[in-house]
Amino acid sequence: xxxxxKLSLRWRIAILTALAISILSIFAALSTFVVVKxxxxxxxxxxxxxxxxxxxxxxxxxxxxxxxxxxxVPSGRVIIQIYDKASHLFASSVKDYESLETAISQEFVDxxxxxxxxxxxxxxxxxxxxxxxxxxxxxxxxxVLSTTNFMDTTLRQLAQNLFITTFILSIISAAIAYLVAxxxxxxxxELARLTAKLGPKxxxxxxxxxxxxxxxxxxxVINDLTAQLKESMDAQxxxxxxxxxxxxxxxxxxxxxxxxxxxxxxxxxKRDLKDASRISKSMSRLVxxxxxxxxxxxxxxxxxxxxxxxxxxxxPIAEEYKGIIVRGEFGETLxxxxxxxxxxxxxxxxxxxxxxxxxxxxxxxxxRSNGSIIIKVSDTGPxxxxxxxxxxxxxxYKGPGxxxxxxxxxxxxxxxxxxxxxxxxxxxxxxxVFSLKLYLVxxxxxx
Numbered sequence: 001x002x003x004x005x006k007l008s009l010r011w012r013i014a015i016l017t018a019l020a021i022s023i024l025s026i027f028a029a030l031s032t033f034v035v036v037k038x039x040x041x042x043x044x045x046x047x048x049x050x051x052x053x054x055x056x057x058x059x060x061x062x063x064x065x066x067x068x069x070x071x072x073v074p075s076g077r078v079i080i081q082i083y084d085k086a087s088h089l090f091a092s093s094v095k096d097y098e099s100l101e102t103a104i105s106q107e108f109v110d111x112x113x114x115x116x117x118x119x120x121x122x123x124x125x126x127x128x129x130x131x132x133x134x135x136x137x138x139x140x141x142x143x144v145l146s147t148t149n150f151m152d153t154t155l156r157q158l159a160q161n162l163f164i165t166t167f168i169l170s171i172i173s174a175a176i177a178y179l180v181a182x183x184x185x186x187x188x189x190e191l192a193r194l195t196a197k198l199g200p201k202x203x204x205x206x207x208x209x210x211x212x213x214x215x216x217x218x219x220x221v222i223n224d225l226t227a228q229l230k231e232s233m234d235a236q237x238x239x240x241x242x243x244x245x246x247x248x249x250x251x252x253x254x255x256x257x258x259x260x261x262x263x264x265x266x267x268x269x270k271r272d273l274k275d276a277s278r279i280s281k282s283m284s285r286l287v288x289x290x291x292x293x294x295x296x297x298x299x300x301x302x303x304x305x306x307x308x309x310x311x312x313x314x315x316p317i318a319e320e321y322k323g324i325i326v327r328g329e330f331g332e333t334l335x336x337x338x339x340x341x342x343x344x345x346x347x348x349x350x351x352x353x354x355x356x357x358x359x360x361x362x363x364x365x366x367x368r369s370n371g372s373i374i375i376k377v378s379d380t381g382p383x384x385x386x387x388x389x390x391x392x393x394x395x396x397y398k399g400p401g402x403x404x405x406x407x408x409x410x411x412x413x414x415x416x417x418x419x420x421x422x423x424x425x426x427x428x429x430x431x432x433v434f435s436l437k438l439y440l441v442x443x444x445x446x447x
Contacts, residue, residue: 019174022166036158042129048133049118051078052144056137079145083109090140095264097145102126104143108134112141120244123289161242185279187215190265197221203230251284302337302417306441309373312338314364317345323359328366332373333441336418344414344422348377348434349405355381355432357378368440375436384426390426
């Protein structure tokens with residue numbers, strides 16, 4: 001049964017159906033064999049009874065062996081034996097059955113003499129299995145003996161025919177069972193096909209036209225789950241859209257105030273105001289991204305520049321997160337949107353710092369590899385379970401750290417917009433490494 005449980009539902013139904021049909025076929029064959037055997041045995045006993053009753057009438061009133069002519073044998077290949085009043089074998093129609101060794105047990109002969117009914121006996125006699133009918137008459141007991149050879153032959157042929165028939169039926173039942181399983185699984189397959197079409201943008205109700213059965217119950221469960229999921233996602237979108245919309249106005253005003261303050265400020269604070277203005281613009285862009293994602297749109301508005309990834313991406317992020325380890329070199333050049341790439345790496349670093357609760361346990365590194373650079377964010381945190389690695393970049397997927405499930409989705413879209421590749425490797429208890437691969441400007445033909 002463990003093997004069957006590993007098969008698909010269709011094959012399980014087919015195998016179990018074929019097995020049930022085969023068992024029924026075997027049971028029917030055995031029943032047929034038993035019925036035919038009993039019927040043949042009953043017919044044989046009935047024929048012997050008729051013969052012995054006929055002989056009882058024929059031999060009544062005859063006293064001597066000459067008067068009891070054993071040539072008066074009924075039709076059919078039977079043996080006649082005559083027993084006297086003392087239950088001793090008196091005569092036989094077949095010479096091989098005249099000796100005492102071929103006589104029927106005296107107990108049964110006595111029983112026949114004391115009974116007005118026909119008495120039957122079965123057993124081995126003279127190395128043959130015989131069925132015997134005994135009946136008393138006025139001079140003793142007459143016995144009609146018959147072998148069961150013809151029955152054995154008939155039953156042997158019947159058994160062979162039933163075996164062949166059962167074997168053929170088992171083969172046919174396998175094909176029929178598969179067709180039955182296919183027909184039975186068609187509504188389930190159709191339900192699976194309709195369910196597979198569901199997605200974040202297609203959370204619709206599945207219509208069920210069949211009877212109110214188990215399949216209808218399963219369809220209702222799927223529809224209920226879909227409705228709950230749609231309600232939850234709609235609530236997320238509404239929240240993100242309203243929150244993003246409410247944040248855009250104050251952030252725009254903040255940028256204006258910072259730019260105006262930067263123009264009037266003392267040179268000693270202008271750098272700080274410039275950094276604040278840059279962060280404000282990043283926040284505004286992040287709010288715009290959230291608004292786009294809440295509407296199901298892709299992150300857009302890329303402004304490409306020639307940039308040095310170590311100078312324009314890694315160092316600014318390191319200044320924001322004091323204590324992280326930075327490894328890399330100046331001098332590499334690629335085409336990209338520095339704000340967007342900083343947003344991507346900042347998101348990865350923020351997640352790593354949150355996972356370790358210590359910026360000093362996070363490393364931000366860059367290395368060159370075959371016409372490209374690989375930026376890695378490594379941490380020594382608890383790691384990510386393998387079953388959560390695959391959907392980690394999906395929109396609205398929430399990891400153990402909580403959040404809205406949009407940060408890594410935005411990061412993945414930024415990487416894709418730069419024709420790069422964002423990947424993750426993690427082991428429980430050994431930390432996590434996010435890798436961002438970007439092509440250098442010298443290999444622009446590979447973009």
